[in-house]
Amino acid sequence: MREVAILGIGQTPVGEHWDQSLKQIAAEAVRAVVQDAQIDQADGLFVGNMLSGLLDSQHDLGTFVAGQAGLRGIEAIKVDAACGSGGAACRAALMAVASSAMEAAIVVGVEKMTDRPGNEVTGALVTAADADFESALGMSFVAINALLMQAYMHAYGWPHADFAPFSINAHANAQHNPYARLREPITEKQYGQARMVADPINLLDASPIGDGAAAIVLVPAEVARRRTGERPIVTIAASTAASDSIAIHDRYNTLELAAARQSAERAYAQAGLTPDDIDVFELHDAFSIMAAMSLEAAGFAERGQGPRLGLDGQIGPNGKVPIATRGGLKARGHPVGATGVYQLVEVFQQLVGEAGATQVPSAKVGMAQSIGGSGAAVITHILRAE
Amino acid sequence: MREVAILGIGQTPVGEHWDQSLKQIAAEAVRAVVQDAQIDQADGLFVGNMLSGLLDSQHDLGTFVAGQAGLRGIEAIKVDAACGSGGAACRAALMAVASSAMEAAIVVGVEKMTDRPGNEVTGALVTAADADFESALGMSFVAINALLMQAYMHAYGWPHADFAPFSINAHANAQHNPYARLREPITEKQYGQARMVADPINLLDASPIGDGAAAIVLVPAEVARRRTGERPIVTIAASTAASDSIAIHDRYNTLELAAARQSAERAYAQAGLTPDDIDVFELHDAFSIMAAMSLEAAGFAERGQGPRLGLDGQIGPNGKVPIATRGGLKARGHPVGATGVYQLVEVFQQLVGEAGATQVPSAKVGMAQSIGGSGAAVITHILRAE
Numbered sequence: 041m042r043e044v045a046i047l048g049i050g051q052t053p054v055g056e057h058w059d060q061s062l063k064q065i066a067a068e069a070v071r072a073v074v075q076d077a078q079i080d081q082a083d084g085l086f087v088g089n090m091l092s093g094l095l096d097s098q099h100d101l102g103t104f105v106a107g108q109a110g111l112r113g114i115e116a117i118k119v120d121a122a123c124g125s126g127g128a129a130c131r132a133a134l135m136a137v138a139s140s141a142m143e144a145a146i147v148v149g150v151e152k153m154t155d156r157p158g159n160e161v162t163g164a165l166v167t168a169a170d171a172d173f174e175s176a177l178g179m180s181f182v183a184i185n186a187l188l189m190q191a192y193m194h195a196y197g198w199p200h201a202d203f204a205p206f207s208i209n210a211h212a213n214a215q216h217n218p219y220a221r222l223r224e225p226i227t228e229k230q231y232g233q234a235r236m237v238a239d240p241i242n243l244l245d246a247s248p249i250g251d252g253a254a255a256i257v258l259v260p261a262e263v264a265r266r267r268t269g270e271r272p273i274v275t276i277a278a279s280t281a282a283s284d285s286i287a288i289h290d291r292y293n294t295l296e297l298a299a300a301r302q303s304a305e306r307a308y309a310q311a312g313l314t315p316d317d318i319d320v321f322e323l324h325d326a327f328s329i330m331a332a333m334s335l336e337a338a339g340f341a342e343r344g345q346g347p348r349l350g351l352d353g354q355i356g357p358n359g360k361v362p363i364a365t366r367g368g369l370k371a372r373g374h375p376v377g378a379t380g381v382y383q384l385v386e387v388f389q390q391l392v393g394e395a396g397a398t399q400v401p402s403a404k405v406g407m408a409q410s411i412g413g414s415g416a417a418v419i420t421h422i423l424r425a426e
Numbered sequence: 427m428r429e430v431a432i433l434g435i436g437q438t439p440v441g442e443h444w445d446q447s448l449k450q451i452a453a454e455a456v457r458a459v460v461q462d463a464q465i466d467q468a469d470g471l472f473v474g475n476m477l478s479g480l481l482d483s484q485h486d487l488g489t490f491v492a493g494q495a496g497l498r499g500i501e502a503i504k505v506d507a508a509c510g511s512g513g514a515a516c517r518a519a520l521m522a523v524a525s526s527a528m529e530a531a532i533v534v535g536v537e538k539m540t541d542r543p544g545n546e547v548t549g550a551l552v553t554a555a556d557a558d559f560e561s562a563l564g565m566s567f568v569a570i571n572a573l574l575m576q577a578y579m580h581a582y583g584w585p586h587a588d589f590a591p592f593s594i595n596a597h598a599n600a601q602h603n604p605y606a607r608l609r610e611p612i613t614e615k616q617y618g619q620a621r622m623v624a625d626p627i628n629l630l631d632a633s634p635i636g637d638g639a640a641a642i643v644l645v646p647a648e649v650a651r652r653r654t655g656e657r658p659i660v661t662i663a664a665s666t667a668a669s670d671s672i673a674i675h676d677r678y679n680t681l682e683l684a685a686a687r688q689s690a691e692r693a694y695a696q697a698g699l700t701p702d703d704i705d706v707f708e709l710h711d712a713f714s715i716m717a718a719m720s721l722e723a724a725g726f727a728e729r730g731q732g733p734r735l736g737l738d739g740q741i742g743p744n745g746k747v748p749i750a751t752r753g754g755l756k757a758r759g760h761p762v763g764a765t766g767v768y769q770l771v772e773v774f775q776q777l778v779g780e781a782g783a784t785q786v787p788s789a790k791v792g793m794a795q796s797i798g799g800s801g802a803a804v805i806t807h808i809l810r811a812e
Binding site for chain 1: 447449480483485486489490499501502503507518521522525526552553557665666670684685799802803
């Protein structure tokens with residue numbers, strides 16, 4: 041399996057882009073990555089997307105985006121692992137380049153969510169849950185996560201206020217990211233007083249949806265190394281995936297993200313690293329409960345101790361485990377199928393020293409974990425700067 | 427790039443399976459392929475599917491199917507290239523095994539289409555067309571193909587009756603395939619008198635939708651060769667893909683399937699073969715016009731001469747270019763995201779001599795071409811028996 045590197049990145053701001061269609065947003069990110077990576081051709085386009093069928097009446101999205109991006113003729117597919125689609129598209133592209141089937145692959149994650157009424161979007165998002173046993177009963181996706189958070193708080197005795205650092209850190213970091221959707225800092229008081237969505241999840245526990253696209257270019261590492269640029273070379277030291285039951289009632293342990301743990305453990309083994317070696321961790325903080333559980337699953341906190349690192353002030357850019365360094369899902373925003381690619385773009389920025397005011401000092405190794413559903417499909421990548 | 431082989435096949439009958447859900451059908455095919463290939467573990471599950479979001483309210487279908495099939499924990503993704511999803515899922519899995527990321531990958535194509543009213547299914551299928559310029563104007567998918575057929579007949583002077591051999595051959599072959607949906611032979615007279623759907627496409631020009639799932643297992647060729655079974659080893663000699671504009675008005679030449687041609691040409695080059703070497707060709711005969719144009723694109727007929735081989739009696743199992751040997755989309759049925767995998771299952775059957783009454787004599791090399799949209803995304807595989 042030949043080694044693969046990320047040659048460049050591209051992204052659009054996450055927001056409500058009513059003046060741009062799905063394919064226009066995706067093409068903007070593709071054009072940005074082509075310019076950043078300075079490539080003049082690519083062999084494949086891998087699109088990470090969840091909702092184009094439901095919200096945009098469009099399937100065969102790979103081809104649809106290829107046409108708009110000036111890539112007609114290119115091999116193009118869409119990969120769907122719900123909210124983990126971005127990570128899954130990267131992994132599919134990685135295998136294409138690693139297998140030598142392709143010499144350069146463009147990955148673009150894209151979602152267009154704000155053209156439709158909120159209830160329609162909520163109805164679309166819950167297709168990431170189990171259609172037979174969860175959504176069929178009227179559960180929304182936030183309701184499922186609220187049940188998880190209730191159970192977690194009950195089992196481990198955390199009050200709601202102890203989750204505040206996740207949201208405060210995400211918003212603080214997003215201020216400095218021009219691509220983030222929510223760039224206003226928030227206080228502990230605001231967090232405690234935010235409008236309830238599904239008890240105990242309030243508005244500041246939940247990530248906002250949005251329109252957005254992010255892209256990377258993958259090439260063989262040896263090709264990247266031949267470039268004589270200013271940037272360090274960023275290789276993919278590990279790429280893994282695992283799954284769990286979609287329905288949370290069907291898990292062996294509701295309060296453990298088993299697939300996230302398995303995927304992370306395999307990634308550490310593949311890269312020959314431990315959690316201590318990770319300088320920056322872009323996790324899937326769709327809700328603050330997911331941030332807590334992800335930290336545990338990835339080996340950064342003991343079982344039930346997810347909120348501890350935040351309370352100890354260790355999740356900021358200068359902390360022991362910097363997370364959501366560009367705003368995370370919480371404040372950069374969560375255009376679901378695009379999110380996994382935004383995470384890789386942001387880890388890349390950290391490793392090449394382009395993270396500005398939220399730069400993690402001397403970051404050499406970073407991890408991104410893309411999660412579909414409430415921990416059902418998990419894709420983990422570890423990137424390393426040379 | 428290490429060589430990959432198909433270790434076994436599985437399929438369910440195509441039909442109206444109101445007693446089975448999407449995941450039950452998929453799991454049935456997965457269980458069948460696990461038994462046929464005699465594997466005791468796999469590293470990945472690649473699901474080819476188009477419409478689970480729209481018709482079944484389910485995303486993250488890879489994980490959803492994995493749970494039902496007893497594969498919880500496995501890496502699982504869904505690949506969407508509209509009606510070409512099955513072929514695209516096979517290609518993604520092939521690259522996973524070729525890259526050494528996986529030692530065994532299960533591919534399952536599945537679609538559940540008959541639980542919903544016909545107009546809803548028609549509305550879902552047209553998401554394979556261009557949402558901005560085709561479906562937005564009220565076009566259905568059959569209408570788009572009817573315009574293509576009108577243009578083709580006008581340009582090259584073929585009367586409608588000359589397309590009859592495609593449907594007659596498909597139905598004749600499907601009689602002997604226990605997994606086919608339409609197992610009744612049809613006559614030229616019936617073809618000519620069939621109810622009009624969208625002029626000039628009548629009911630016997632169009633493939634039926636259906637519920638169904640088909641599966642294959644991919645492993646390194648060296649692993650397959652170590653097996654001491656009765657069957658010949660079937661390797662994947664070529665795997666390629668290409669795209670074209672989704673909207674047919676935007677093609678350089680409306681009457682040429684350029685992506686099908688490019689994909690086929692690359693496949694021949696990859697395998698070191700020519701069209702003359704292909705013993706059996708499972709093409710994407712969603713409509714009889716697509717059969718004609720596919721034969722041209724794949725190099726079996728001159729431009730505008732697609733119907734000629736049928737009129738000359740050369741498309742049956744004993745002809746020069748056997749197509750739709752197990753019924754094709756036309757008569758086996760077209761559960762859209764599953765179809766590309768059914769095609770590979772059927773080519774495999776031909777190459778190992780398990781095609782029964784429609785066995786192509788001494789078939790050693792077979793090709794399957796999976797098409798998304800009206801030629802927008804095309805995936806071609808060439809299989810070879812050792």
